[in-house]
Structures are given as C-alpha cells and as structure tokens.
Amino acid sequence: MQEEIFVSGRDIPNIDPSLEIWHWPIGLYLFLGGLAAGIILFASIVVILNKEDEYPTTVKYASIIPPIALVIGLIALIYDLKNPLYSWQLYTTIRIESPMSWGAWVLLIVTPLSFLWVFSYFSELFPTWDLKFEWLKKFEQFVKKNRKNMAYLLVPLSIILGVYTGILLSAFNARPLWNNAILGPLFLTSGLSTGAAAIILLAKTAQERHLFGKVDLALIIIELGLIIHMLMGMYAGSEVQLEAMRLLVGGEFTVLFFGFVVILGLIIPGILEALEIKGYKVPVAIPALLVLIGGLIFRFVMVEAGQITRYLY
Template sequence: MQEELFTSGRNIPNIDPSLQIWHWPISLYLFLGGLAAGILFFAALFYILNKEKTYPTAVKIISVVPPIALSLGLLALVYDLNHKLYTWQLYTTFRIESPMSWGAWVLLIVTPLSFIWTFSYYREVYPGLESKLKLFQKFKFLNTFEHFIIKNRRHIAYALIPLALILGVYTGILLSAFNARPLWNNAILGPLFLTSGLSTGAAAIILLSKNTAERHLFGKIDLALIVIELALIAHMLMGYYAGSQVQLEAMQLLVGGDFTVMFFGFVVILGLIVPAVLELMELKGYKVPVIVPAMLVLIGGLIFRFVMVEAGQLTRFLY
C-alpha cells in the first residue's frame, strides 16, 4: 500500500473536482461563427468597394457558406444545451453586460441576413439550379422579394460589416468573460479570435476562387492576418508570463503541458507559420497548390478553438 501525504486540500488529482461542461459542439460553433464572420465581412466590404465583378468569389460565390456555417453552428450549440426547449427565453431580454446576450442577438440578425445575401445572388450564381427547380415560376412573390433585396443590397452590406466584426470578436469575448478560468481571462482573446476568423474566411475564399488576381489579393490579406495573429498569440503568452501564479500554471498547459503539441505543432507551426511561408512563396512567383495553405489555415483555426476551449476548462483560481 502506497502512502501519500497531502500538504494542501486544493488541487488534488482525482480528488478535487474538475468541471468540464463545454465539449466539441462549442468549439465547432466558435469556429463556424468566426468563419462565417470573416466571409461576410469580406463579401460586404468588397461589394461596397464596387469590386463584385473583380472578386466574384468573395462577394457572390462563397456567399453560400455563411448561412450553412451559421446553421450548423447553431445546431451544434443547441445540441450542447441541456434544456433545448427553453432556448427561446434567451431572446426575451437583452443584457448589455452579457457577452452571451450580445452573441445571441447578433446571431439572430446575422443569420437571416446571410440567407438574404445568398438569395440575392441565387439566380446569377446558380442559373442551372434555378432552371431545374423553377422556384421563381412557382412562387411569383420571389421576383418582388429579389428585386427589393438587390435594390437595398448596399444597405445590407453596410449593416453586415459591423455585425460580422461583432460576431468575430464575440467568439473570443465569450471565453474571456469567464474570469474564473485563468487561461480564458485574457483581453487578447477577442481580437485574436476575430483575426483568426478573418483569416479562415480569406482562406476559404482562396480555396474556392478560380481567379488568379483574387487568389493573390486574398493571399496577401491572409498573410497579413497570419502575421497579426502570431503577434497576438505572442502577446497573449507574454501576458500569461507577466500574470499571477495561476496564470503561469494555466499557460503551462500550452507551453510544456498536455496541449503543447496541439497548440504549437498544429496551430502555430502547421496552421500559421507554414501557410504564411507557402503564401509568401506563391506571391514571389513559386508554384504552390493553393489548397495546401488554405486547408492548413482552416484546420489550424479549428484546432485552435478546440485547444482553447478544452485547456481553458482545466484551469482555475486556487489562491
């Protein structure tokens, strides 16, 4: 029989309880929300700049992704809830100090706007599908509705830019608002998640675009966003180093702990540094398959959410 001596009643492995209530649906939801925010931001921005013909993928073609991503993200979020039938009660009030309240209401506005934006380009982008379905012949009111949307598309774009930015920031603030979790209690998470969402949005556009000029432009944009993201990650880690003992211990999960390989190997190196090098090589004239850096950015962004959600729940204030 092995005898152990405990000098403290806190943080005893396998005895002191550990609370983990957020699982993969939350991580998936945060990733899809950030991806949709990034795509919608670029779509609205380049439409306002009158670049829809120059960069058709960013404005028109990829517009089908945000409504699908937001719908799947909301389904994952509802799936994770214990009391699904009471979800509607979240929309009976608005608390300005609550990130969840902000996120719920922003999603309530952004999700239908994403469907409307996609619908406005439906006949232009998918004429073959419309010739088979003949929705506009069966439902005459769709012609009036489409005309109204196209007429007011610029107003929708102006609304989407701030809403997309709020949605992207919210995915990080949702975590940083939990003061009881030292790894999440960092003001950098909001800008970091926004930058990551914009980067994954740019990567998705690169992945679907067949226009060389468009791919080059978003390659430059994504490269700049990756540099900013790396700077924010460095700043986040420096903040942990300069923090209290519990923040130092929380950081050890990412630096020298159970999540080090996932964080530095899959997120920082494969998800950011390698794509940045490949995109820089492509901009210099080297032939690089565009699918490689784009997919690495998307996978890195997804793993980043999983790491932060899972690791954050293992940290707590003990003193």
C-alpha cells in the first residue's frame, strides 16, 4: 500500500487543473483533421483512377467539407493555445522530433490545397456565379489542369495528416494511455471511416453509396481490430498501462468508450451498413451519422482520459 499526500503545491486548487492543459478544442480538432484527411484521400484516389464521373459526390460535393473542417479545426487549435499571438513561431523552425511541428507544416500545405481543390470545381459547383476577373478564370483553368498533380500530392499528405492526429498523442510517454504505437493507425482508420461516412451522407447515387458503404464497413472492422489490439497491448503492459486501461474498461470512461464509441459508433453502424449493402432498405443517414458522432466522442474520450493517466512514483 502506498499513499501519497501532497503537502504543498499540488493541493493548491490552481495547480492540478492547470495540468489538464488540453480541453475540448483539441478533441474537436483531431476529429475534424481526421475527417478532412479521409475525404481528401478518397477524392484524390478517385481522381487518380479517372473515376470522377462515376463518383461526383466524393470529388465535388463532399470535398467542400475539408477546407471548412480544417479552418474550424485550426481556429479551435489556436483558441486552445495559451499564447496564440506567438503562433507564428511554429513556422520559424522545423523540429523533426516534435509531431506538433511537422503537423503544423503539413496543415500549412494541406489547407490551401483543399481550398484549391474546391476552386478547381468552381464553375461546376456554382454554374450561375461569374468569376468576373479574367485572371481568376485563367487561374481556375490552371488549377483544373493540375488537379491530378494535386491528387498525387494529397494522397501522402492526407495520410500524414490522418496519422499525425494520433501520433500527436502517442508521442507523450508521460501519458501511458496515449503512449502506444497503435494510436497513429487507429486515428487514421477512424478518420478515414468518418470521411467515408460523410461521403455516404451526401452521396446521390446508389453506386457511390454502396462503394463507400463497403469501404466504411471494412474500415469499421479494421478499427475494431485496432481497438482490441490497443486494449490487449495495455492489458499486457506495465502497471501504468494497466491503470490507463482501467479508465476505459471498468473505469469512468467505460460508458462513453464502449457505449458510445464501440457499440453506437462502430458495431451498430457496421451492421446497418452491411444490411444496406445486402439490399435491405436502411436510411443511410443513420449509420453515417452514428459513425461521425462516434468518431467525435472517441477523440474527446482519448484526449480527456489520456490526461488523467500518469507515471506512478
């Protein structure tokens, strides 16, 4: 039995809350970053395979989401900085060892590219709008011509963006819940899954809906596997990792994690999507929305629970 009492310092109310430095904007940003990465990746792949005409929602309509999501995510990120006026300091240096540094640089490239992507479809998305200026029209033609080049660039960048949302957390060995190598692939899979769900939500043809239904179903199964891997890794780990696992299994985050993320966010939408592919009449908005909400809650749970876990000494 070991009992530790903080005589001075840590029983001052101002100290401990200030250690929990990351709040809801970080969880929201991780979700939006993953969602954007998912849609960008799918749209890029469709363009590279020359299937734009078969899957118009993916490349055109759903692609409006990433720039909006990234901007909201960036605002959330800056909102959670304690010294936001100095945020330009991120771009005075490249620090390979710091995931946040290369995440910031990837965002600096991906965000404008996601805007250009939407702009390349401008005249198709808004046929009644006139671009007014000759140089803008020329620029639109230029972007349109280079869409495939953008797609080639965006495939690796969107994967890095998706993985980075997980690596950002897993790089902290002081937080045992985060410090596992599976978090990067897990967040990438979850991000791709939410991206596919967003496309399903907007898709107009059954062909597009069914394709992304299959993709999403595969991603959900992979994600469930990765979650089992994560829990097993913790279960076989040291005391600090066991303590971290207990937060999710039988601890204060159990209902949120298993109820809302695993069952409502993965298993039920997975079953509904399988039924819809089989030909049963299922309103696709239900599984798609469940996946999106589950993904968001998953990020909140991981950010909140991770900050509680710590080394015991």
